[in-house]
Amino acid sequence: MGKPCPSVKLNNGQDFPVLGLGTWKSKPGEVEQAVKDAIDVGYRHIDGAFFYENEPEVGKGVKAKIAEGVIKREDIFITSKLWNTFHRPDLVVDACKKSLKNFGVDYLDLYLIHWPMGYEEEGELFPLNPDGSVRYSEVDYVETWKELEKCVQLGLVKSIGVSNFNSEQIERILKICKIKPVVNQVECHPYLNQKKLLDFCKARDILITAYSPLGSPDRPWAKPGDPNLLEDPKVKAIAQKYKKSPAQIILRYLIQHGTVPIPKSVNKKRLAENIEIFDFELSPADIAVIDTFDCNGRLIPQLDGKLHKYYPFNIEF
Numbered sequence: 001m002g003k004p005c006p007s008v009k010l011n012n013g014q015d016f017p018v019l020g021l022g023t024w025k026s027k028p029g030e031v032e033q034a035v036k037d038a039i040d041v042g043y044r045h046i047d048g049a050f051f052y053e054n055e056p057e058v059g060k061g062v063k064a065k066i067a068e069g070v071i072k073r074e075d076i077f078i079t080s081k082l083w084n085t086f087h088r089p090d091l092v093v094d095a096c097k098k099s100l101k102n103f104g105v106d107y108l109d110l111y112l113i114h115w116p117m118g119y120e121e122e123g124e125l126f127p128l129n130p131d132g133s134v135r136y137s138e139v140d141y142v143e144t145w146k147e148l149e150k151c152v153q154l155g156l157v158k159s160i161g162v163s164n165f166n167s168e169q170i171e172r173i174l175k176i177c178k179i180k181p182v183v184n185q186v187e188c189h190p191y192l193n194q195k196k197l198l199d200f201c202k203a204r205d206i207l208i209t210a211y212s213p214l215g216s217p218d219r220p221w222a223k224p225g226d227p228n229l230l231e232d233p234k235v236k237a238i239a240q241k242y243k244k245s246p247a248q249i250i251l252r253y254l255i256q257h258g259t260v261p262i263p264k265s266v267n268k269k270r271l272a273e274n275i276e277i278f279d280f281e282l283s284p285a286d287i288a289v290i291d292t293f294d295c296n297g298r299l300i301p302q303l304d305g306k307l308h309k310y311y312p313f314n315i316e317f
């Protein structure tokens, strides 16, 4: 049984474990066991989403560990995300309730707007035009945000936040919100270290959750020959120096930068490896070396949303 992972405070005082378990691409048949293994080795934070189509199996893993007496519900932090086809205000509360039902819990710790762009409501996850392009919805995410606040008021979720929002989009939310976003979950790893967005969010007491922290080598569109962070000789050299694995070096780097990485694994050995990062520290000099690997290397560009007026990646940060 591993030691439970340490936490940081969100801007509303809630504890947020500094490492989470990613669940995108974790197959329904394997994720329940992965969640159980993760809890056994000390994970106390699960990153889920309606879009991942595995919330029921993730929930089963959590509930099995509660039933075994390993954890109580309040010991584990569960995040879910509102998918793009549910941005219309009248759909938000029900979408949140659907995720609660999927997980089999009576509250979520955190609910995020998954992307600022809305897609045509209520149909497929990716509603398509005959030419294969995605059908957009014009709903303003500011109107969606007001409904997320309602989810808090109804006791469905403890905290709310955003994902894949740029600085201007966060600023718009901050102007109108009654409840502040606690996090912005964005792609973040040594090839895209998000220094400017991180500084912007820090100044507003918003935490960055680092998604695809290991460079998402299993992303469906990865091609042979694409740069692979975990195989990068420069990362490997630092790993050798600390007698740690490349994944451990990257996760440690992200945590020392004040972000909360959420690596995905369904492998018991790698789940354990990814949390064995609290027994060493990278020196400021090595952090500075890893800082130089930044190359605007975005791996999750969500190109189907590129023509949407709220596509977040058309400005610098």
Ligand SMILES: NC(=O)C1=CN([C@@H]2O[C@H](COP(=O)(O)OP(=O)(O)OC[C@H]3O[C@@H](n4cnc5c(N)ncnc54)[C@H](OP(=O)(O)O)[C@@H]3O)[C@@H](O)[C@H]2O)C=CC1
Residues within 6 Å of the ligand: 021, 022, 023, 024, 025, 047, 048, 114, 163, 164, 185, 186, 210, 211, 212, 213, 214, 215, 216, 217, 218, 219, 230, 245, 247, 248, 262, 263, 264, 265, 266, 267, 270, 271, 273, 274, 300
């Ligand atoms: N908000 C958003 O829009 C997004 C959110 N996310 C979230 O972030 C999570 C993590 O990002 P994700 O894109 O999945 O990619 P990650 O960067 O976490 O990489 C996951 C891949 O790395 C492998 N892996 C895990 N640990 C190790 C290790 N120690 N050594 C070698 N390989 C390893 C996994 O294989 P294996 O499972 O076999 O161990 C898997 O192939 C997602 O699962 C999701 O929860 C991700 C993308 C977008």
Ligand SMILES: O=C1CO[C@H](CO)[C@@H](O)[C@@H]1O
Residues within 6 Å of the ligand: 024, 049, 051, 114, 300, 302
């Ligand atoms: O979380 C996610 C995983 O990847 C998907 C495919 O690009 C994204 O849409 C989504 O943000």
